[in-house]
Amino acid sequence: MTSRPETTKLGSDLEISRILTGLWQIADIEKDGTPVDLDAAAGHLADYAAAGFTTFDMADHYGNAELVAGRLLARHGEEADRPLAFTKWCPEPGPMTEDVVRAGVQERLDRLGVSRIDLLQFHWWTFEHPGWLDALRHLARLREEGLIKEIGVTNFDAAHLHVALAENLPVVSNQVSFSVVDRRAAGTLSDLCARTGVRLLAYGTLCGGFLSESWLGKPAPAEIADWSRMKYKRFIDAAGGWEAFQVLLAALGTVARRHGVSISNVATRWVLETPSVAGVIIGARIGESEHRADNLKLFGFALDDADRAVLDKAFAGMAPIPGDCGDEYRRPPFLTASGDLSHHLEKIPSIYQPEPVPGRANRWRLSSGSIWEPLAGFSRAMRVGDRILVSGTTATHGADHCVAPGDAEAQTTYVLDKIAAALTAFGASMEDVVRTRVYLQDVGAWEGPSRAHGRVFGDIRPANTTLAVGSLIGGYEVEIEVEAIIDPQ
Known part of the structure; x- marks a missing residue:
């Protein structure tokens, strides 16, 4: 010994x-x-x-x-x-x-x-x-x-x-x-x-x-x-x-x-x-x-x-x-000493705060603080009744920082986190997503984003379209938009 x-x-x-x-x-x-x-x-x-x-x-x-x-x-x-x-x-x-x-x-x-x-x-x-x-x-x-x-x-x-x-x-x-x-x-x-x-x-x-x-x-x-x-x-x-x-x-x-x-x-x-x-x-x-x-x-x-x-x-x-x-x-089944941590996670403040759309009943919107939304006049996401539409989302951190330049898979992971946060702010989750659209700057880089998409949606299996678009504003590798529907209670 x-x-x-x-x-x-x-x-x-x-x-x-x-x-x-x-x-x-x-x-x-x-x-x-x-x-x-x-x-x-x-x-x-x-x-x-x-x-x-x-x-x-x-x-x-x-x-x-x-x-x-x-x-x-x-x-x-x-x-x-x-x-x-x-x-x-x-x-x-x-x-x-x-x-x-x-x-x-x-x-x-x-x-x-x-x-x-x-x-x-x-x-x-x-x-x-x-x-x-x-x-x-x-x-x-x-x-x-x-x-x-x-x-x-x-x-x-x-x-x-x-x-x-x-x-x-x-x-x-x-x-x-x-x-x-x-x-x-x-x-x-x-x-x-x-x-x-x-x-x-x-x-x-x-x-x-x-x-x-x-x-x-x-x-x-x-x-x-x-x-x-x-x-x-x-x-x-x-x-x-x-x-x-x-x-x-x-x-x-x-x-x-x-x-x-x-x-x-x-x-x-x-x-x-x-x-x-x-x-x-x-x-x-x-x-x-x-x-x-x-x-x-x-x-x-x-x-x-x-x-x-x-x-x-x-x-x-x-x-x-x-x-x-x-x-x-972070998610069920919670394998911790105290068991279910959902109450703890629910207390964590959302980074987004929905606001009602002026003059339109049953519509809400939210913004992320990026430079693009006020410039182009759009919302990060909107909820219309039980339907949620999340705009094309890039790996922008804060006002203008591009996360993981040149790494399409890492950017996809970050983008899907942003999308999940937007859905959470509206009382929904990734499980409610029914359609995703993925836009790639380089079609040859499809595998990494696909793996990242599959990690999140492998069990949910929403409808999906993946497109090579040649160029994305801001030089990002990937942009993703989703639609979700919250089931009636």
Whole structure:
């Protein structure tokens, strides 16, 4: 057995442990209102760091996790090889001005007690609100100022990570759910990482502890006390249920016995051997449940073709987790600890405000603030009774910024987000769309926009016309208009 965890490079010069210690359990420990002892908890983190587990992952909403990490970092001062503290900023959608973003970063700096954040990971709740691009631009400037060493994102699907990269934003990592139960990240997202060099940080790799010998051959739990298992029981149910999960545990057990390791080791090793994965985040209940010795076994074996054949057979009996990475926070089925998040999403303010058309009953319109609408005298969208018509929409961000110049697929993703926001403002959704018209500047670039269109409308299947028009005003690659009808209540 190796005595230290493997390390790898993230970004330009972050040397990270391939097993990151996740501190989300601090929020669970503190959920009764009793805070952890900061110095005692920092002492437990010091034990991890001394054993080579030098990289810690936390967030602004993980209780006092940042404060605990700050106590640990204070013990090391300006040491070049001090432990690394990765944190997340998860703001509510709204205008992402420079002042808002700077304040969010400064709070992280203050709580960690550092002058520069090692990795600031940005989470965004709904891409219908375009403030995420503003936030990442401001974060990039703060990185240039030296307040952030590297920028990551969390729970971004492949399409929106693609948009960020097409905007030349310096994103080095994406933290997503990735396990033998939830294998979404092994597909399109990993393909994008292979092309761009972005690395994945995988969480949920042990499904809250369900991926272990202690659950093999056991009935499904009737009651679950901690948030982590509440969440991952939902993933297990979505992946085919407890019976299919037991088949998977048995397969993992078969492989584990071959190598003399644990089921948890095999489950984690499968994720670690995915080329796009920089590291896996394994949670620790500080002072209660620590598995450092067992985790070190991860680096003493590798899966072979026979092992993978056993696991693939179990995977074949499972259902794929719906959607793409991060969808569990943005659309049904909501696979989170608290379940249905629709009430949270409904409270997020729309970027558009419909107004009645003067002198015309039962008609409303909305504007986006681009330079084109007042110039040409049209509305971004109109609602006439239960019918909604969305004008030709381009990848214009704010008043006049062209998103992802030259990248038709990225522009299509951004355009469809704008269209979705317009429909939402009128009380509709993409599910109500009955017709789309796609105008392409270059007919040879049809495949990317078609893929982006299919990601949104693959189950809805509206009528569609796609045209090559030779040239679009403003030099855009794609323009899209839609019609939607809201079914009577």
